Amino acid sequence: MKFTYYPGCSLESSAKEYNLSAQSVCRGLGIELLELEDWSCCGATSAHNTNRLLAELLPARNLFIAQRMGYDIAVPCSACYSRLKKTDYVLRNNEEKRREIEQALGFKFDGSVQVYHLLEALTVKFGTANIAAQVKKPLAGLKAACYYGCLIVRPPEVTGFARPENPMIMDGLVNALGAEARPWSYKTDCCSSNQGLVNAGIARRVVDRILGMAAEAGADAVVTACPLCQTALEMRRSPDITIPVFYFTELIGIALDLPARKDWFVKHLVDPGPLLQNLSLAG
Amino acid sequence: MSAAAECTTLSGLNGFAREVGEKSGQSIQLCYQCQKCAAGCPMGEFTDYYPNQILRLIQFGRKEEVLKSKGIWLCFSCETCGARCPNDINIAEVMDTLREMALAEKVPPGIKNAPIFHQAFLNSVKNRGRVHETLMMMNYKLKSGDLFSDLDVGLKMFQKGKLPILSRSIKNKGEVKKIFHRASGK
Numbered sequence: 223m224k225f226t227y228y229p230g231c232s233l234e235s236s237a238k239e240y241n242l243s244a245q246s247v248c249r250g251l252g253i254e255l256l257e258l259e260d261w262s263c264c265g266a267t268s269a270h271n272t273n274r275l276l277a278e279l280l281p282a283r284n285l286f287i288a289q290r291m292g293y294d295i296a297v298p299c300s301a302c303y304s305r306l307k308k309t310d311y312v313l314r315n316n317e318e319k320r321r322e323i324e325q326a327l328g329f330k331f332d333g334s335v336q337v338y339h340l341l342e343a344l345t346v347k348f349g350t351a352n353i354a355a356q357v358k359k360p361l362a363g364l365k366a367a368c369y370y371g372c373l374i375v376r377p378p379e380v381t382g383f384a385r386p387e388n389p390m391i392m393d394g395l396v397n398a399l400g401a402e403a404r405p406w407s408y409k410t411d412c413c414s415s416n417q418g419l420v421n422a423g424i425a426r427r428v429v430d431r432i433l434g435m436a437a438e439a440g441a442d443a444v445v446t447a448c449p450l451c452q453t454a455l456e457m458r459r460s461p462d463i464t465i466p467v468f469y470f471t472e473l474i475g476i477a478l479d480l481p482a483r484k485d486w487f488v489k490h491l492v493d494p495g496p497l498l499q500n501l502s503l504a505g
Numbered sequence: 506m507s508a509a510a511e512c513t514t515l516s517g518l519n520g521f522a523r524e525v526g527e528k529s530g531q532s533i534q535l536c537y538q539c540q541k542c543a544a545g546c547p548m549g550e551f552t553d554y555y556p557n558q559i560l561r562l563i564q565f566g567r568k569e570e571v572l573k574s575k576g577i578w579l580c581f582s583c584e585t586c587g588a589r590c591p592n593d594i595n596i597a598e599v600m601d602t603l604r605e606m607a608l609a610e611k612v613p614p615g616i617k618n619a620p621i622f623h624q625a626f627l628n629s630v631k632n633r634g635r636v637h638e639t640l641m642m643m644n645y646k647l648k649s650g651d652l653f654s655d656l657d658v659g660l661k662m663f664q665k666g667k668l669p670i671l672s673r674s675i676k677n678k679g680e681v682k683k684i685f686h687r688a689s690g691k
């Protein structure tokens with residue numbers, strides 16, 4: 223199986239461990255990721271909060287590169303995914319805008335490639351059962367709260383995500399890896415990452431509440447599928463909260479017993495080492 | 506009957522409501538104040554107006570209060586409101602439209618540093634094709650005057666190699682610059 227891969231800016235800096243783990247895990251599973259040639263920023267929140275045309279043109283440039291390369295796109299960052307997926311939706315459903323975008327970028331959209339979040343690419347396209355079949359080191363004893371955040375599920379008419387109020391694909395994956403996904407009700411609450419730099423006090427309250435609910439649900443760790451969520455949950459918390467936050471790719475990496483995982487966990491701001499040692503999963 | 510209740514189409518609305526409706530592509534007039542949006546809105550405890558109140562102010566043509574509100578800049582863009590609205594109003598899209606209008610009309614922002622952050626972010630994209638997170642944050646700090654927050658966690662990220670000084674620009678920077686010119690109408 224082959225995808226074009228759009229890492230996005232965060233995976234080159236604040237979320238390096240997500241990039242490393244995503245690439246190792248895909249290699250381990252036999253999935254080929256072709257990095258989008260000369261990809262550019264999707265514009266993120268700042269573009270759609272200030273200039274909506276910019277918020278369509280920036281992702282469209284990347285969609286056109288993927289179309290040229292000829293493979294469906296896998297996107298690890300939920301914010302990038304949202305921008306790419308929304309623009310793809312506009313290109314498919316709004317003829318007037320499609321013409322405007324095509325004309326601005328000098329390219330014809332043919333709709334031949336699909337946009338997937340990396341979580342969907344792995345669990346739905348490649349298949350959770352196929353991942354489970356390769357597990358060498360089941361994550362026995364790990365109780366995890368699967369945190370989906372906003373933009374992977376909403377707006378549902380664009381993402382087409384199953385069960386947007388109580389999504390289950392990450393829970394299914396975590397269970398298939400041998401851990402226990404705890405039921406909880408904050409799965410799709412917002413991490414407030416777009417307020418982090420500007421209103422740090424607000425972000426701390428929002429993040430502490432999410433982490434508090436995860437602990438109350440009996441989880442020893444939170445699992446995310448977004449660099450902005452993961453960074454907010456580590457960086458914006460009150461300093462006395464110690465629950466670690468993993469990328470879902472890191473958990474797959476442990477279960478596949480990939481030795482490269484040592485290089486991922488040292489990058490965390492909240493050390494997952496003690497928990498992994500307790501469960502004999504440190505490797 | 507209130508002005509809002511009488512309207513069933515955008516054309517029956519006041520000028521401001523019509524403009525917001527047309528620019529956002531959303532049926533502002535359909536909001537009947539069920540408050541489902543407000544119930545799940547994560548900025549609820551911090552904002553001056555809940556999303557349903559913003560909608561009501563728009564219906565009543567209270568442009569100034571809307572465009573200078575804190576709410577339009579505090580909004581997390583989480584899309585919870587629109588996903589739950591029984592009238593399929595995509596409120597996040599309305600919020601984007603309102604911020605764009607506030608900037609175009611140079612209304613002083615209810616949260617002073619929010620547009621400064623967006624500007625720092627987009628300048629970085631415009632110059633390099635990708636965001637240079639380290640430079641972008643330094644730039645934001647200088648422009649906002651908020652120099653001393655996050656220093657401890659910033660240092661930790663730097664030590665972990667998460668705020669690299671060197672990072673790649675893209676090859677076709679000109680293509681991205683062109684996109685910026687096009688979008689700003691220049």
Ligand code: SF4
Pocket residue numbers: 535536537538539540541542543556557560586589590591592593594596
């Ligand atoms: S959910 Fe929709 S109809 Fe209900 S108050 Fe909010 S915007 Fe109005």
Ligand code: SF4
Pocket residue numbers: 542545546547548556579580581582583584585586587596597600
């Ligand atoms: S998108 Fe904005 S207004 Fe809507 S629920 Fe989220 S924070 Fe509230």
